[in-house]
Amino acid sequence: MRRVIYRLGWPGTIALLCVMGFICMALFAPWLAPYPAQGAGAPNVVAKLSPPSADYWFGTDHLGRDVLSRVIYATRISLSNGILIVGFSLLIGLPIGLAAGYFGGWVDEALMRVTDVFLAFPALLLAVLMAAAMGPGFLNSVIAVAVTWWPWYARLARAEGMVLRGQPYVEAARLAGVSHPRIILRHILPATGRPLTVQAALDVGPALLTAAALSFLGLGVLPPDADWGQMVDAGRKFFPARWWYSVAPGLTIFLVALSFSVLGDALRDRTKGPSRASA
């Protein structure tokens, strides 16, 4: 613990704990939620839209469900949304970027121009276009965001591939007659793993923000499932008079995204060298 604090600094450590806390919230939702049945979607019409109280810490929604329980259950969808977006994006971006960086020449030029086209779109708008074309739903919204997300990994992987291509051990492998796909898969991919996984893990926060925006526009999960963005949107009909309905999930999105970016900053400072560790 002490070593973690020393390495990440206090803000980074708190952020790390928050991220771990949210992951626990997703895993143990049925045990943590005060009203598990309502969290899963069962209505409770006797307590429609009641303000925050000792019984319902964050108030209740238009079907009388405890907003806190709903937020805790929504963690499962929102977090897996973020993780899947990053996962899908790596799946597309990594091979394309590594191939571009490793082969260079016209392969690089062609792949990177395609990447440029995707980067030319304002990300949210392309995601909206995709999601609108495919219709709302959990998997569709993941794919829609991943389509706008992968070019960043393609660029990162390309830079890595270009550096590693010239490494002696890669040249040795090539002289030994190892095929190109095998070199990329067995010799280059493992070496790019570390910097990219750190980046990817931190991107779960921003990815989740974009996914929340799609849900807010009605392009994410459909009721009775809920994620945070969709809850904020559902609460908008009763806003601002019944503000708690939207404020609780909104603040949660903010906290998760904040934790990821503070953690990201702490890690980035750490890699810069020991001089800043004291700051």
Added chain:
Amino acid sequence: MNIIRYILRRMVLSAFVVVGVTFLVFTVAQVVPSDPAALYAGPRPSAEQIAKARVELNLDAPLPTRFLTFASAMATGDFGVSYKSRRLILEDLKAYLPATLELAVFSTAIALLFGVPLGVMAAARQGRWFDRLASLSAIASVAMPTFFLAMLLQLIFSQWLGVMPLSGRTSREVGITDPVAQVTGFLLIDSLLAGRPAAFGNAMLHLILPALTLASYPAGVAMRLTRSAMIEILQRRHITAARALGLSQRRILFGHALPNAMGPALTVIGLSFAFALTGAVLVEIIFAWPGLGRYVSEAILAKDFPVIAAVTMVVTICYVVMNLIIDVAQALVDPRVALT
């Protein structure tokens, strides 16, 4: 010479990107699972009506032909007809674009006005409490979901404090009873042209909350970029020389260091503009702002695909052109850019 070659290369690449963007929008239009002809034909269409719509929309032609038709229509501004309202999309765009641009220009200005000076001051006090506080708020502003910030500002400033209007572009008294004559479509300019300071003030008041919402993210980015650029520049020798000459801190920061950090400011202008154009989708529905964003979000709910495609095309091309201008400006300000 290098700079001219760089600019030409950027222009060719941008042209290529525009073609690619058109192709991508067209491709996404092809995977719509719901039949566009059925949507076009109206509610509960008969088989004949759908068949007729297929002919009208040219859906039976081979794909390459359809792409060429699509691309040439986009190039001439013929975005087709909205499935829902049957109005010409081009006319709608003309009506809604100024409101969104007004918002975009204002939020960009706010972002720069707050972000850049805060970044300079944070860099000058690196590691001290002011720097930490400013850096933390910059991170917070980047992590804040736009749509939630919009609602939060509404809740605090309109509902609780009652100092700001909740939504809309003007009050009902100005908007409906006594509208300002439309000349440019930019309400601030139009009300000044009409010589009506009260209407101008009213429009300004309505602009503040949505513009602040959209400015928050780019202001945070501007602060962080300016801060890191300034920290690097403050260690250079000409700053030490200026210090040795006994120049005041303010003159060193704003006269000698900041001009060298203009690169990030240019980047932020582009980023902020793009963010305002896309963020408009989220912010305009909350503030009932009659712009492109609200137009798209209504189209999303109505599955009005031509509208979504048209707005995506227009905004993306604005974005590509903006990026091109900024790249060129950056190369002119800092010739080293052209070398890479």
